[in-house]
Amino acid sequence: xxxxxxxxxxxxxxxxxxxxxxxxxxxxxxxxxxxxxxxxxxxxxxxxxxxxxxxxxxxxxxxxxxxxxxxxxxxxxxxxxxxxxxxxxxxxxxxxxxxxxxxxxxxxxxxxxxxxxxxxxxxxxxxxxxxxxxxxxxxxxxxxxxxxxxxxxxxxxxxxxx
Amino acid sequence: xxxxxxxxxxxxxxxxxxxxxxxxxxxxxxxxxxxxxxxxxxxxxxxxxxxxxxxxxxxxxxxxxxxxxxxxxxxxxxxxxxxxxxxxxxxxxxxxxxxxxxxxxxxxxxxxxxxxxxxxxxxxxxxxxxxxxxxxxxxxxxxxxxxxxxxxxxxxxxxxxxxxxxxxxxxxxxxxxxxxxxxxxxxxxxxxxxxxxxxxxxxxxxxxxxxxxxxxxxxxxxxxxxxxxxxxxxxxxxxxxxxxxxxxxxxxxxxxxxxxxxxxxxxxxxxxxxxxxxxxxxxxxxxxxxxxxxxxxxxxx
Numbered sequence: 001x002x003x004x005x006x007x008x009x010x011x012x013x014x015x016x017x018x019x020x021x022x023x024x025x026x027x028x029x030x031x032x033x034x035x036x037x038x039x040x041x042x043x044x045x046x047x048x049x050x051x052x053x054x055x056x057x058x059x060x061x062x063x064x065x066x067x068x069x070x071x072x073x074x075x076x077x078x079x080x081x082x083x084x085x086x087x088x089x090x091x092x093x094x095x096x097x098x099x100x101x102x103x104x105x106x107x108x109x110x111x112x113x114x115x116x117x118x119x120x121x122x123x124x125x126x127x128x129x130x131x132x133x134x135x136x137x138x139x140x141x142x143x144x145x146x147x148x149x150x151x152x153x154x155x156x157x158x159x160x161x162x
Numbered sequence: 163x164x165x166x167x168x169x170x171x172x173x174x175x176x177x178x179x180x181x182x183x184x185x186x187x188x189x190x191x192x193x194x195x196x197x198x199x200x201x202x203x204x205x206x207x208x209x210x211x212x213x214x215x216x217x218x219x220x221x222x223x224x225x226x227x228x229x230x231x232x233x234x235x236x237x238x239x240x241x242x243x244x245x246x247x248x249x250x251x252x253x254x255x256x257x258x259x260x261x262x263x264x265x266x267x268x269x270x271x272x273x274x275x276x277x278x279x280x281x282x283x284x285x286x287x288x289x290x291x292x293x294x295x296x297x298x299x300x301x302x303x304x305x306x307x308x309x310x311x312x313x314x315x316x317x318x319x320x321x322x323x324x325x326x327x328x329x330x331x332x333x334x335x336x337x338x339x340x341x342x343x344x345x346x347x348x349x350x351x352x353x354x355x356x357x358x359x360x361x362x363x364x365x366x367x368x369x370x371x372x373x374x375x376x377x378x379x380x381x382x383x384x385x386x387x388x389x390x391x392x393x394x395x396x397x398x399x400x401x402x403x404x405x406x407x408x409x410x411x412x413x414x415x416x417x418x419x420x421x422x423x424x425x426x427x428x429x430x431x432x433x434x435x436x437x438x439x440x441x442x443x444x445x446x447x448x449x450x451x452x453x454x455x456x457x458x459x460x461x462x463x
Contacts, residue, residue, distance in 0.1 A: 001170060018170035018211070021198075040163045042199050043349075045265060054239075054268045060198045061269065064170050065191075065213055108264075129349055130263025 003067045007032070008076030018064050023047040025063035026073060034074040034103050038132070045131035048104035049073050055111045057130075074103035077110060086110055086148045095144035097135035104131050109145050113152050121146065165201035169210040176219055176328070180301045182212045184324050190214055192235060192274030195266050220273070220328065225250060230332040234273020239264065241272060251332055253339025253359065257288040260343045273327045279380075281316045281415050282351040284343060286381040287373035289330065291339075291357045296320075297329040306331070313380030316415070337361035337369060342432045352376045353420040354428035358436050367391050367440075374429050378413045384433070391437070398437035405433055 004013040007030060014029045026035050026049065038046030040059055047058040050072040077084040083091065086109040096102050108131055112119060119127065124145050125138075133141060171188070173179040182188050189208040191197055192215075200206045214220060220235035223246050230250045232241065241247055241258035248255055261267055261275075261284050275283050276296060289309045296307045298321060312320050321327060337359055344354040355375030361368040370392050372384040386408045390401045414425035 017167055019165045019167045019201075021164075021202075040202065042195065042266065045263070048265055051268075055265050056268050057265045060195055060266075062170070062194070062198070064172070065194070065215055067172075127264060129347075130265045 001064050003063050005066055005069050005071055007071040008073060016063050018062060020063045021059055022049070022061040022063045022066050022071075023058035025066070026058060026071070029063075032073055032075050036100055036103055038100065038104075043132065044101070044134075045104045045108070045128075046101050048107050048131060050107060050111055053111075053114070055108055055130075072107065072110065074106050077106060084110070085152045086113065086144075089148035089151060090141075090144045093140050093144035093147055095137065095140040097133075097137045101131060101133045101135075105133070105141055105145075109148055112145065113148060116149075117153060119145075119149060163202040165198075166204065166207045168208055170213065171210070172213040172216055174216050174218075176217055176299065176326070177301075179212050179214060179217060180299065180324070180326060182210075183326060184301055186323055188212045190277075190326060192277070193237060193269040193271040194274075195262070195270035196274065196278045196280065214273075214326075223247060228334045230254075230334070232272055232330045232332065234277075234327045234329055235271050236273075238262070238267035238270050238272065238275075242267065250334060251292065253288060253292070253335075253341060253357065254332065256339065256341045257284050257357070260284050260341060260348075263349045266349070272330055276312070276330065277319060277321060277327045279313050279315075279317050279319045280351070281378060281380075282353075282355065282376045284341075284352060284355060284375070286313060287355050287375035288339075288341060288357040289332070290381040290383060291359050291371040291373035292332050292335055293371075294333070295331045296327060297331060298325050299328045300325045304328070309381075310383075315380060316378055335359055335369075335371075340436055342436065344428050344432060351419065354414075354425055354432055355381075356429060356432045356436065358433075360440065362396070362440075365395065366393055367396055368393065372433060374412065374433070376415055376425060378415050382412060384408050387433070396437075396441040398434065398441050401437065402434070405430060409433075 001018055002015055012030055023037055026032050036046040038044035042057055042060045048055050049058045051069050086106050108128055121142055124142050171182050188210040191211045191213050214235055220233040222233045223244050224231050238258040238261045242255050275285055294309045296312045298305050307320050340358045342356045343352045345352050357373045359371040370388045372388055373381050375381045386404045387401050390404045409426050409430045414422045416422035
């Protein structure tokens with residue numbers, strides 16, 4: 001079955017079995033290996049991508065269902081070989097231990113930056129609860145997301161959460 | 163994990179979908195947040211899927227008179243964010259917000275959740291308390307099923323062969339609502355669910371509705387507690403014995419996430435706390451701290 005979608009700004013097309021999951025379409029057909037397969041049961045969020053601007057778990061969607069949509073994966077964040085705001089914030093805040101959850105966390109951060117002007121630490125924790133970090137490096141990850149907000153929104157004020 | 167293969171159809175209107183579903187080989191797929199994992203685990207292996215994702219008529223949120231109509235394919239997150247729902251039925255938005263996580267809420271739909279009828283589905287007690295109705299269509303007819311009759315048991319509904327859940331109709335409730343979901347982590351399946359609707363008129367409790375979920379029977383109204391407290395002063399002590407009695411008769415899910423007796427105690431405690439919060443004159447919507455110190459008010463020990 002034909003699937004045609006726009007991924008990271010590029011039109012791509014392939015003929016696939018209906019049972020092919022979107023995450024495998026992205027990784028194995030389009031060869032974009034940035035999106036990770038974690039738990040495969042819809043819990044961990046490592047496979048998070050943006051579909052028509054909204055974060056979804058690409059292991060919970062068939063590729064055929066994504067026909068005609070616009071997808072953003074972690075590869076779509078950088079511009080001209082330069083790290084994006086969220087990527088730079090993750091590097092600078094050491095928000096990466098094993099790195100497995102990082103693509104999902106980064107894509108989620110991109111969504112949050114586009115959706116909200118400002119989020120408290122508490123709200124950030126709430127928003128990313130569908131993204132697991134099995135290293136439990138959440139403190140640095142939340143620092144990085146806060147920092148990404150500061151950089152992207154240019155505000156100096158730091159929200160204090162509990 | 164790969165599901166076994168299937169034929170895939172993506173109709174653009176309801177009639178086409180009903181035609182495809184008529185032969186009994188095909189199963190509908192809504193947001194797929196329950197069905198896809200079940201297929202990956204090969205617990206189910208439908209020969210054919212009819213994707214409802216492109217049927218625009220199932221995606222509408224509208225007010226018709228004093229009834230809110232939510233299309234089956236409206237996602238949980240759309241319910242959370244809808245201005246119309248925020249004004250008409252905030253308790254529905256609170257319920258949707260307590261489902262899974264953001265990624266799941268962006269795909270999962272109210273119709274899919276109801277048709278799947280997982281016993282721990284968050285909508286069930288809330289829709290029962292709201293006295294909602296489910297609109298069901300088939301190629302021949304359209305019928306309306308009250309929530310009280312819709313869920314027959316775990317994963318079992320009143321839907322018959324070839325029928326499709328089209329929309330949920332929610333009458334306006336002019337009062338307040340509290341939703342409590344007890345789970346170990348917020349995104350987990352609920353161990354206990356309680357929805358309370360109430361009005362306070364001149365210090366007296368009016369039109370109290372208490373519904374509980376995560377039961378093996380479908381959601382249940384605590385009618386005796388409602389009766390005991392309705393029209394009276396806010397005195398939770400007065401209802402404690404009745405509550406104990408009524409909770410003892412519940413048949414909660416009994417599984418590795420929680421035994422039936424444990425779940426009864428959870429429900430008893432949740433209801434007791436809600437009533438006590440109310441009696442203290444506190445609006446405990448969003449005020450109960452969860453075990454991580456968050457102020458969800460809808461989750462946690």
